[in-house]
Amino acid sequence: MKARIAVPVFPGTNSEDETVRLLRDCGGDAELVHWTSAPALATYDAYVLSGGFAYEDRIRAGAIAAHDRIMDYVIEGAEYGKLVFGICNGAQILLEAGLVPGTGPIRRATAAFAKNAPEPHFVCRHVYLKLEIEPARCAITAALPPGALVPAWAAHSEGRLAASPEELERIVSDGHLAFAYAHADGRVDDAAVPNGSALRCAGLINRTGNVLAIMPHPERDGWNFNHLDRPSGDDVLAPSGGAALFRSFIEALS
């Protein structure tokens, strides 16, 4: 039987529709589950937490949502080994819930996606995610080639990885740094980073590699018509670009 993917919707989530659409276009069986139907989440095989401003980013992005009933099911699922994939606000929630990097207790964050720096405001910018781990280290990235470059859009005001020096050290040494910001040619440098993120980090995984949190949105550069460098002749409606990561996620489920 095909794995069923839930895309939970918190009050304030705003990227749920395109996330479901791209999951489906990549062959996934995905549907929305609203916060008032949270108990239904128990019956799904995987979770994709999409972008937005859950609970208005009060206190810190993701801080309130991490304590929502929805996360009871997601945390339980993650501990059971279900795949959990958070994008942007979804990633912020996973950090606040302590699922990634997962080096501390549940719901006691050891790292956060904090206010951008040096300018503490929202930034919308096209970026590339460069895979920094062995693809198989994380189930969700397993079908990507080593060093894969995934096009995406950064669109957030709180995306700067912040943690204690020891925790940052651990993130690197224990292989939690899944994605770094890169240029189109694959170079990773400070100019490629839109938000001052520590370690130039764009995405983190947990120890067991079943939970992935990325700040940029691959689903916003997920179809041919989204690409500013679209080669003519391609089917404009076909998934591509950022869809590679979604495909890899779907493959891990089958």
Next chain:
Amino acid sequence: MVNELGPNVALRDDELQRIAEQLGRQPTAVELHAFDAQWSEHCSYKSSRHHLAHLPATSARVVLGPGEDAGAIHLGTHAGERYAVVVAHESHNHPSQVVPFEGAATGIGGIVRDVLCMGAEVIAVADPLRFGRNAHARHVAQGAVDGIGAYGNAIGVPNLAGDVYFNEGFDDNCLVNVVALGIVKESDLIHSFAPKGAEGWSIVLVGKATDASGFGGASFSSATLDAQESELNKGAVQVPDPFLKNVLMRASYRVFAMLRERKITAAFKDLGAGGIMGCSAEITAHGGYGAEINLDAVNVAVDGMPPAVIAVGETQERLLWILPPDVAFDVVRIYNDEFSLPEVAYNARAAVIGRVTPERRYVLRYRGSVAMDVDIEFLTGRIRDELPYSEVIRHAGAAPELPAVDVETLFPQILAHHDVASREPLYRRYDAVVRGCTVLPRGAADAGVLAPIPGSRLAVALAVAGNPRYGRIDSAYAAEHAVVEAMRRVVAVGARPIGLTDCLNFGNPRKPDQYGSFVAAVEGLAHAATELDLPFVSGNVSLYNESADGHAVPASAIVACIGSVEDVAQVVMPGLKEAGSALLWVGSRELVLGGSVLAEILNVDGALPKISFAAERAAIGIVHDANARGVLRSCRVVSDGGMLTALARLAFDAMLRGRAIGAEIDFGNPLCEAGGFICEVSDASQIDITGALRIGQTVAGSQLIVNGVQFDIPGLFEVWSQPLAELYP
């Protein structure tokens, strides 16, 4: 007379007299505030409506013209269904000047509701902005931009288009215009009037708990008549809640789906000026009914508010449904239970607050007594002010004599000019790509483009225009030019222009010269739109944009143009594509300086570039044809900063995409802003060259060679990128 009736209002004595005569008694306090709101310029367009009637509003594509909360225009057909783009255009000028962040944010909030209430999914916003140049104006600009971003980003609607001009004329009055687009199946359009057979139906208020925000202005003012009038039109600032709006939108989409399933025809309308009273009176009156409202049923934020505040206050994030009673029950359940509105914001909810009556009365009950009982036609009927205006003297302009220009010195100055320099430091604060439908995001090209219907190749383009440097010189010309330029921008991305909206931002209508400037602009819009065969499907008027010392803002008829693309693969992508292409200047290329950035830098006057509508129509044809034949590689409109700026931007866009392509051109004065298009074509022999001039060709490398002067493209890019980045880090 005013004082005998209670609190001061902005209604004039003759209007108060009319009300007392019609009622046969003195109005109650609630009635007074109701007429005050309903007969304000903001609600009634009393001094502008008869002029606006001159704007063309019909075409084969118009699904819904002006008159409701938004207009709708046919986009195309997908899977056997006809789709319309819903569009609304408004200003939030005065609130943004007073409280920039909240003022601009509620501007986005309001325009989004205007589109939502047509039954449409909101797919984009745009924000034409005009700011002053003093230190305070920078604070206003920063706050307004952050407010627009905070609201639009949170509700998840991409910011697709917009422009920013800086001009001393806006030092005391910024302009924050907002446009919103929606997409809807034409058969699913919801109107903002009670449908046939709606007698006895429920009136359902949904959204934020009513509070005292947005009730101030005229009603609490005890200032002089002039100040009252100014305050009335300046309005009071409301409080934005994009978080609640996000949920309200999604719950409303769910309601739309339920109504479609059950084949229910309902009415839905945004609460704006006049609050509950204005909205419930108009939605029932325009269907030919009356209404009875129980103010005790309204969910309020605090107890003990006067009934006039509950009835007329302008709390944000509220909408009103007209529904059969059994359906109303289910709709209330969706909002309150499925989307748990009361848990999302304090006392937010959907509630039945009244019913539609066959009697054409408007009745408000409050704590067992009648607070208002008036003839609904009299309340909502069209009142009209015939104000005197003076004829505007058209700009004759100096002889088209061109000073010899030193391109090498002047071009970098032009790129760094406040009306030309990159706007990215501002618009990067906006989410341009949420919803995943974006084809050309904000700033990537002359117009933004979306593919709004999943699985369909149909795309929609949106661009805005309205040059205040022209507005300062000649109001009618500026209006015509705004239509032409907005249209050109849509054409430059490969779209077919299908409709327009406008927001007329002018001074005090009680001053004949300022009112004359408004009237001239309307005629300018009407003339250009008629010549180009484009309808205005919605619009808005903002008057009293006047500084304390009596100066009106530069005449600002701001226009948005909607374009359709049959196949998203036909969209012209940004930047020069290949070395060895021919560069053509298509369309008008008159060598005059009037109103240009160059004229401002040189501090000279000049004739305004003539607009030839025959030439415009021909130019559109050439660009379309080149694109359809597959020979058009890139294209940009010649606008602020002139032809060379347009060419440089094509080179910048190529550079940003990793293509080092330059150009070599030869042309008299490449800094004039006559208009038209710069087109990069693979084969000039394929083009009807009678309307186009070959000015040069693209070359490999990062050089722009102009009349023998060589510029380094990355260097120019730095010059262009820096100025606003320094002001708005």
